[in-house]
Structures are given as C-alpha cells and as structure tokens.
Amino acid sequence: MAAEKAFSAELEFAFSREQEVNGLMMWFTATLTEDVSLSCAPDSETCWGRTVAPFRHPVTVRPGVPLRVEVQVEPAGPGFVFTHWVYSLGGILLGEGDNRKALI
Secondary structure (H helix, E strand, C coil), X not given: CCCCCCEEEEEEECCCCCEEXXXXXXXXXXXXXXXXXXXXXXXXXXXXXXXXXXXXXXXXXXXXXXXXXXXXXXXXXXXXXXXEEEEEECCEEEEEEEHHHHHC
C-alpha cells in the first residue's frame, strides 16, 4: 500500500564538537502494537529503504550553532516517496536538495 498523505518535519541538531557533516540519512520506526514494531533503521533487516539527503557541500558544524533541516515527503507511488530538504546553520540558509532531481 502506498502512503497517501504528504508530511513535513523541522529538525534541529546540536553538536558537542566541531566536525564536518556531508548530509543526513533518514529512516522510520513505527510501533504497530505494544509488541510489534517495524523499522528500516541501519541495523534492521528489512525490505524498506532509507533516504539519503546529501548536502551540496560539506558543512562544518560547531558546538552552540544549531544545524536545522526542514524535510518534506510526498507520496510518489507504491513503496516510493519524493523527498525535499532545506538546511541551514545558525540561521543562515546553506542549501537544499531533492530526490526528484536525482531520478531525472
């Protein structure tokens, strides 16, 4: 069954040391019942994929300066979604990406 609704999320990441970030990897974990869950986390064995959101250029992050990412996900057919992301550091827009462009 394909997802029927689009959704969006605003994420903010804090860092404890200076380091370089090249993108994000996204996955889900769904709790279906108290005893049953479904996950496509990196350590899970599943047929569900993960989404990689690369940054156009490496971003150097530092303690006290938040990395903010806005993600929009839209159904694109059975088992597939289009994902768009915008990322900023300390309130300064750094870039955006879209997996639609990667498919063309």
